[in-house]
Amino acid sequence: MIEPGQPYMEKAFESLAGAESEIGAGRYNNGANRCYYACFQAAIAALMRSGVSPLGAQRQWSHAFVPAQFVGQLINRRKVYPPSMRDTLSRTYMLRQTADYADDAVTQVEAERALRRTRDFVQTIAGKR
Numbered sequence: 797m798i799e800p801g802q803p804y805m806e807k808a809f810e811s812l813a814g815a816e817s818e819i820g821a822g823r824y825n826n827g828a829n830r831c832y833y834a835c836f837q838a839a840i841a842a843l844m845r846s847g848v849s850p851l852g853a854q855r856q857w858s859h860a861f862v863p864a865q866f867v868g869q870l871i872n873r874r875k876v877y878p879p880s881m882r883d884t885l886s887r888t889y890m891l892r893q894t895a896d897y898a899d900d901a902v903t904q905v906e907a908e909r910a911l912r913r914t915r916d917f918v919q920t921i922a923g924k925r
Contacts, residue, residue: 801841808838808918815911824907825895831907831914832892835885838921839866842877845924846870859889877920884917 811834819827840857843849848865850856863885870876891910895902902910 801844804837804841808834819907824902827907828891828895828902831910832888834914835888835917838918842921
């Protein structure tokens with residue numbers, strides 16, 4: 797039987813590998829995009845493992861629902877994950893917004909910092925079974 801959230805955890809590792817490859821090749825905007833999605837997918841896996849799911853007819857994992865529930869339920873309320881993970885989703889989301897929609901480009905320093913945070917975030921979630 798597949799563990800709840802396992803397909804999302806696999807996607808998170810794939811996105812993390814993409815971020816590492818893109819940032820290593822100097823494609824910082826695309827790397828920042830992949831960092832955010834690695835975190836987003838890992839957060840979905842964590843929520844699914846904890847029995848949290850979206851409400852409503854469409855039951856979609858939205859970019860508002862996932863960070864709100866991850867922080868609210870799994871960090872603040874249940875204390876499954878450390879407070880140091882509280883702003884990872886929001887920070888990588890804001891960097892992705894810059895990468896995808898702003899005139900400014902993501903710098904090497906910003907991308908490398910995001911990649912370190914992303915690795916920690918994904919690995920911490922993967923380690924909680």
